[in-house]
Amino acid sequence: MTVQDIRSFNRFYTRVIGALDYSRTLHAPYTLTETRVLYELAHSPRTDAADLRAALSLDSGYLSRILNKFERDGLVERAPGRGDSRRTGVVLTARGRETAVLLDERSNTSVGSLLATVPAGDRPRLAEALRTVRELLSGAEGRGRSPAAGDVVLRGPGPGDLGWIVQRNAALYAAEYGWDARYEALVARIVADFAAGHDPAAERVWIAELDGRPVGCVMCVRDEAPETARLRLLLVEPGARGLRIGDRLVRAVVGFARDAGYRALVLWTNDVLTTARHLYVRHGFTLTAEQPHHSFGHDLVGQDWRLDLREATSREPADGHHTGSATG
Known part of the structure; x- marks a missing residue:
């Protein structure tokens, strides 16, 4: 395995999934990174800019420009973070949630079309290969640090x-x-x-x-x-x-x-x-x-x-070290 092997695969995969022209692939005015920010907001409804920056490893200036664009488009609202005015809270508006759902559906359709080209008998091999890539590269990325x-x-x-x-x-x-x-x-x-x-x-x-x-x-x-x-x-x-x-x-x-x-x-x-x-x-x-x-x-x-829910505001917990069950 050489550097060129990985670069060659990257060029192949970005072409296959349309990452170089992602907005046209999904028929939407948002880039791959912008769509990923929307996805994170949709699946973590109460967050702030610092959380997003850490979760997505984005430059703070780049993330700020994305959030400014979303705010102009009516997709997000920003306010001082709960319990810490230095942090900026970010939440999707109703229009933002609708947009996130639409883009998620289009992404699923796009990937589904790609998967449809793979014979059913070959899909377990493909899934195993993807797991192997994730495991090996996640190990390289995270070696020497805890999650x-x-x-x-x-x-x-x-x-x-x-x-x-x-x-x-x-x-x-x-x-x-x-x-x-x-x-x-x-x-x-x-x-x-x-x-x-x-x-x-x-x-x-x-x-x-x-x-x-x-x-x-x-x-x-x-x-x-x-x-x-x-x-x-x-x-x-x-x-x-x-x-x-x-x-x-x-x-x-x-x-x-x-x-x-x-x-x-x-x-x-x-x-x-x-x-x-x-x-x-x-x-x-x-x-x-x-x-x-x-x-x-x-x-x-x-x-x-x-x-x-009419009165309570969630208080910021110290940590999340638990398994807790709420079954009923």
């Missing part, structure tokens, strides 16, 4: 991700709390109900991705109570804790629920999940009820928590 919060991307679920949510919840809670297969059955029902028919404007799943693999998840669904959303299935992999992933996932749900017009956000958890409960408190949730129960092979104390 950072900026390495984590929040995204929507792709094929297989909903199954991953069920599998990882079952495995982690069996290993860490000894919960039996009845917990896996509960998670499977929650995920199946979402997959069978959810309202994209009012319900969403987020996957936290690190180095091309899922390391966390959370779900926001409509509750039975009027104008109320429910946070469910918050989870962070043990090897990814300490990167504030849980904080970002909860912030994403709170921001989405508020923007979707809900008046309250609720969740059900158990008292043994102490770190998750501390996270909910830091985000302004209050405990409204407790009830002993025997579930998943153990005596537990279930807890109902509530956040009033």
